[in-house]
Amino acid sequence: MKEARAVFEPVDPKVSFPALERELVEFWKQDQTFEESLRIREGAPRFVFYEGPPTANGKPGTHHILPRAFKDVFGRYWTMKGRFVERKAGWDTHGLPVELEVEKELKISGKQQIEEYGVAEFNERCKESVHRYVRQWREMSERMAFWQDYDNAYWTYHSDYIQSVWWALKQMWDQGLVYLGFRVAPYCPRCMTPLSSHELAQGYKDDTPDPSVYVRFRLKSDPKTSLLAWTTTPWTLPGNVALAVGADIGYLKVRQGQENVIVAEARADALEGEYEVVERMRGQDLAGLDYEPLYPYSVPSEGRAQYVVDADFVSTEEGTGIVHTSALYGADDLRLCQEKGIPFRHTVDLRGRFIPEVEKFAGLFVKDADPLIVEDLRERRLLYKEAVVRHTYPFCWRCDTALIYYALNSWYVRTTDRKEKLVSQNAATNWVPPYMGTGRMGDWLANNVDWAISRSRYWGTPLPFWVCESCEESRCVESAEEIGLPRDADLHRPHIDQVTLPCAKCGGTMRRIPEVLDCWFDSGAMPFAQRGYPQHGKQLFEETFPADFIAEAVDQTRGWFYSLLAESVILFGRNAYKNVICTGHVLDERGQKASKSRGNVLDPNYVFDHFGSDAIRWIFFTAPVGESYRVGPQALQEVVRRFMLPLWNVYSFFVTYARIDGFDPAGRAAVPVGQRPVLDRWLLSRLSGLVRTADVALERYDVNGASRPLEAFVEDLSTWYVRRSRRRFWKSESDADKTAAYQTLHEVLVTVARLLAPFVPFLAEAMYRNLTGERSVHLADFPTAEVGAHDPGLETQMAAARRAVEAGLAARDAAHLKVRQPLNAAVLPGDPLPEEIAGIVRDELNVKQLKFGGAGVSLDTNITEELRLEGLSRDIVRAIQQLRKDSGFNIEDRIQTWYDADGQVARAFASQADYIKAETLSVELNRGRAEGVSGKSVKIDGEEVWLGLKQVT
RNA sequence: GGGCCGCUAGCUCAACUGGCAGAGCGCCGUGCUGAUAACGCGGAGGUAGGUGGUUCGAGUCCACCGCGGCCCA
Structure with a gap:
């Protein structure tokens, strides 16, 4: 205009x-707006953000947008608040998930086939796979406006990164926290590898049937009397080395025919048929009793075994209150035997088959042996009773084989040594929401166990532990240089496996242990490893540790949230992050968790x-x-x-x-x-x-x-x-x-x-950009509150006005008085409002006068001729406006208006002409139909009215 | 089996420390509108998962139970 x-x-x-x-x-x-947003804050105080590196083993889904959105919002906010917020991207590149993706690609499965394919080539494929997926992740991240420095990302497979991780392991080694332990782990006998808890979690199946057997263990001192033990894994019975009871649990000795049986009093319902109580005793009275071994295979010649011991894990929730203990096939079992000094040896090999020494069942796969063992015990009258239980049992999530618990050697970091510090550092961390820190994370830390860091795999940071072939002297290496390799050498298997070192102790040959590192250790090392610390970036690391803020989804509690905490506490004595947001899971519209296997991932x-x-x-x-x-x-x-x-x-x-x-x-x-x-x-x-x-x-x-x-x-x-x-x-x-x-x-x-x-x-x-003409809102400052504009009293009054309007409109509706019809007066409840605000209420309610203080709403429903015409004029305006719109006129176009109407409507046109002209931008208002003007008949208040509009040029 | 979270209208979710149960979507009616894919007003729709307890008063605090989700075993 x-x-x-x-x-x-x-x-x-x-x-x-x-x-x-x-x-x-x-x-x-x-x-380059992002780069500029960093440049303008150079030198300003930092707000330190750590990117938790996504594992690049699959396409990103919508559920990955969630934590990334939270990461982004604070980077932008603190930048606008004037802080320098470096946002270094990162990619978690090692580990079993990547290997599995490649196995699928190559259509191979298992360690044997990988080794036949060639470890060097296999690891190359892993690296390629990671790069392929990272491209997709970057694309998604940029599309969702997650601003990060993707060109300078850290990659956990880079040599610098690996050497930082080695350095960390060396620090722990020097602190005496790294050890080779013999532990029970969930184990897949087909894949011949122990599984991580992460993998284990994916494979539980409900309602798995297993034998439930009650077995007599005859006392040496009194073969007519048996201790009754219960198990769902008969194949562990040849490995029995002890029976465990609770010291303070009450037990019954009962007579059944010619035999006596001992069970926990609370489990007496496990007994079959009639019985007579002969004696009551406590667990501590049973401890030390020797019993007849079921089989002779499990115990080496030396040491005392196969007697009753007390243990704190015995409960009377199920079974008999007497727990069959096979040292090597249960976590509690092994711990108990180590504590009590009970000797043991394996009865089952790494393929899950009985070893030749177990003559009766030699070579049989353990699960296949179960019924044979039960039958054998029945024939020897050692089977008390047998049933089938259905319970939740873990299976290998890759090959669906039932897992067994199996003791074997693994490398550990003794995190339990720092448990107090882990707990206190976590408690000092600000968790959002708070219950994540106190509940899920806090409980987990309170039950902390040593961190199993070794994996019998291929694509991972090789554990830098070399062991002497002759004298078993061991050593931890912390850099490539130390073993005569250039800093940028490829440190992966199989190349690294070629490196031998002379033993300082005996002059023999030291070889690297074959295992690689748990990839969670990699990502937990990112605060320093992303800088190549300590060989590079020392100052940068010190400036950026710990992080002000991290954010990930809830599944990282035992993942990255923990590995960051554990490594930082051990290496630097404090947590790596001060504030952490833990996001939930993304569900589909039916409330089911989005997952690849369900096929409900939103692209x-x-x-x-x-x-x-x-x-x-x-x-x-x-x-x-x-x-x-x-x-x-x-x-x-x-x-x-x-x-x-x-x-x-x-x-x-x-x-x-x-x-x-x-x-x-x-x-x-x-x-x-x-x-x-x-x-x-x-x-x-x-x-x-x-x-x-x-x-x-x-x-x-x-x-x-x-x-x-x-x-x-x-x-x-x-x-x-x-x-x-x-x-x-x-x-x-x-x-x-x-x-x-x-x-x-x-x-x-x-x-x-x-x-x-x-x-x-x-x-x-x-x-x-349009409203200000400036380059970018992301280069602007976050607004500060205009204190002078704040007027709580006014806000209260406006709220009252809106309530008054609400009441008034409801009253009009009830009286069937449409809002376009002006009314003379209305009375509203409440205190009088200032004139300026009352004016708004009058406009909104379309009444001439307003009084406050009534008991309820009352309307003056008397419609005078004048009010009537005014109401009609609003109907007229409304009709003309609609016609203007339908005619395609621009909002600011001036028009000439013709009308053909009679009666009340005609009178309204005449008496309210100025109002109608102003509202409809009509320069003229003419009665009658014009030549050459297209018009339209509309109904106004039930009467036919012809309207014609023409644009004024 | 243990831990954490949730359960409020048909659906999705709110309600500072205990104080009269709300919004959005959808539905019905009606009004308003030259910004809106809208908006306003009214209506239908609730024993707040269940049972006890504390309290003058409980959606809110406590105990137990049920269902769902997640984590761990």
């Missing part, structure tokens, strides 16, 4: 957020292409942190419709009118807030409170505490401020009121864009 120069680009109200986002991804890349590209990254981020930020999230097309659609579009439309509304009026935020001095109309003062007061609320919440890592008030504010902005202010922008005259409206809405939108920038970086960027 007029000669005004529009300073804003037009805004498409039919925006496609996915398209908008793609443009901005490209813009940021070209503009991130589907989400990005249909709804956009901002939409999914906003869902994650507003849903309860730490809980499970249900995400699907409906939820995404809703967040777009409920939050993003209303905000976008406020923005589009502003730009539409600002362009028409040529409003330039820099063009005129700001109207002082105190002089602006009450709606503006109210909105600015709300904004001021919002800024403070969001800022305080984010400082406390309370994402919901910021996002939910933001959402509520946008709703108020859209459904109250803009709704009540439309006429201020629409009216023709440019006065102080209109200027105030423009200035207020502009300021609010710019501030909201800055507040939203960390959360929905695309939407905020699009708004901010």
Whole structure:
């Protein structure tokens, strides 16, 4: 309009957020906005963030967006607060998951086939696989606007990184924390490898049938009397070396026919048939009794075995209260035997078959031997009774073989030695939500066991332990140089296995142990290993340890959250992170966990292409942190419709009118807030409170505490401020009121864009760049609250006004008086409102006079002729506006208007002509039908009225 | 078997320290509208998973039980 120069680009109200986002991804890349956001904060105090490296063994899913969104929001927030936030990307590249992916690719399975294929070649394939997946991860991360330095990522397989890890192991070695232990682990006899707890968790099956057998162990001193023991693994019976009882548990000796049987009193219902109690005793009375071995295979010639011992793990929850103990096939069993000095030896080999010395069952696979053993005991009248139990039992998640518990050698870090410190350092860490730290993590640490760090695999950091062939002297190496290799040498198997070292003690040959390192140790080393510390980056490491903030999903409790904590406590005496957000799981729309095997993983590209990254981020930020999230097309659609579009439309509304009026935020001095109309003062007061609320919440890592008030504010902005202010922008005259409206809405939108920038970086960027003409919202400062604008009294009054409106509209509805019909007066309950606010209520209710203080709402329903005509004039305006719109006229177009009407409607046209002309931008209002003007008949108050509009050029 | 979390309208979820049970979506009715894929008002829809307890008062605190999710065994 007029000669005004529009300073804003037009805004498409039919925006496609996915398209908008793609443009901005490209813009940021070209503009190097992220790099700039770091550059402008160089030298400022750091906010230290650590990237928990994703394992690059598969395509990223929508559930991976969740923790990455939380990581991103704080990087952006603290950058806007003036801190330097380095964001070094990282990739977890080693480990069984990567190997399995490659095994699938190569269509091979198991260690034997890998070795036939060739370890060198196999590891090359692993590396290639990782790079392939990292490309997809990077693409997803950039599309979701997770700003990180991807070009300088750390990779756990790099030689520098491996040597940092070696250094860490050497530190632990020197502290005497590394040892070779003989422990019971879940073991797959087909794959011939122990499994990690992580793998174990994937393979439990409910309702697995197993034999449940009760076995007599005859006392040496009295062969008529047996101790009754229960087991679900008969194959461990040839390995029996002891029976365990609880010292304080009460036991019964009962007579059944010619035989006596001893069981826990609390388990007497395990007895079959009639019995007579002969004697009562306690576990401690039984301890030390010798019994007849079932089989002669399990005990070496020396040492005392096969007698009753007391143990703290015996319970009377199930079984007989007398626990059959086979040293090598149960964790409690082995610990007990080691404590009591009971000798033992294996009866089963690494393939899960009985060794030749177990003559009766030699060569049989243990599970196949179960029924034979039961039968053997039955024939020898040692079987008391037999049944089948259904319980939860672990299987190999790869090959589905039933796992067995099996004792073998593994390397350990004695974390239990630092348990107190682990617990206290964890307690000093700020967990969001808090129960993750005290509950899940705290309980886990309280039951800390030594960390099994060795894996009998191929693609991993090789354990730098060399052992002498002759004298068993061992040594830990901490760098490539130390073993005569260049720093950048490939340190992986099989190359490293070629390196032999002379034994300093006996001059013999030292060879590396074959195992590689648990890959969780790799990622836990990232605070220093990402710098190549201590050979490189010493100062950088010291400046960036510990992290202010990390975020991952809940499954990292025993994963990265623990490995970071354990390694940092051992090496540096404190935790590696001060604040941690633990996000929940992403569920599908039916509430099921998203997983590859269920096939319900939401493809991130589907989400990005249909709804956009901002939409999914906003869902994650507003849903309860730490809980499970249900995400699907409906939820995404809703967040777009409920939050993003209303905000976008406020923005589009502003730009539409600002362009028409040529409003330039820099063009005129700001109207002082105190002089602006009450709606503006109210909105600015709300904004001021919002800024403070969001800022305080984010400082406390309370994402919901910021996002939910933001959402509520946008709703108020859209459904109250803009709704009540439309006429201020629409009216023709440019006065102080209109200027105030423009200035207020502009300021609010710019501030909201800055507040939203960390959360929905695309939407905020699009708004901010157009509204300010500046380069990027992500280079701006986070808003600070305008203390002067805060007016709690006004907010209270406005809330009262809105309640009054609500009551008034309800009363009108009940009286069937439509809102377009003005009324003379209304009485509302409550205290009188100041005139300025009462005016808003009058407008909204369309009444001439308002009184407060009534008991309820009462309306003056007497409609005078004058009120009648006024009401009709609003119907007329409404009809003309609709016709203007249907005719495709622009909002600011002037028109000539013709009408053909009779009676009341005609009188309304005449008496309210000025009002109608002003509202509809009609320069003329003519009665009768015009030649050559296309028109339309409409119904107004039941009467046919012909309207014709013509644009004035 | 143990631990953590959840269970509030048909669906998704709120409600500072105990104080009259709410919103959004969906449904029905109605109104408003030259920003909106909208919005307003009204309506239907609730024994707050169950049972006890503490309290003047419990969705909220305690105990036990049930169901679901996750983690661990």
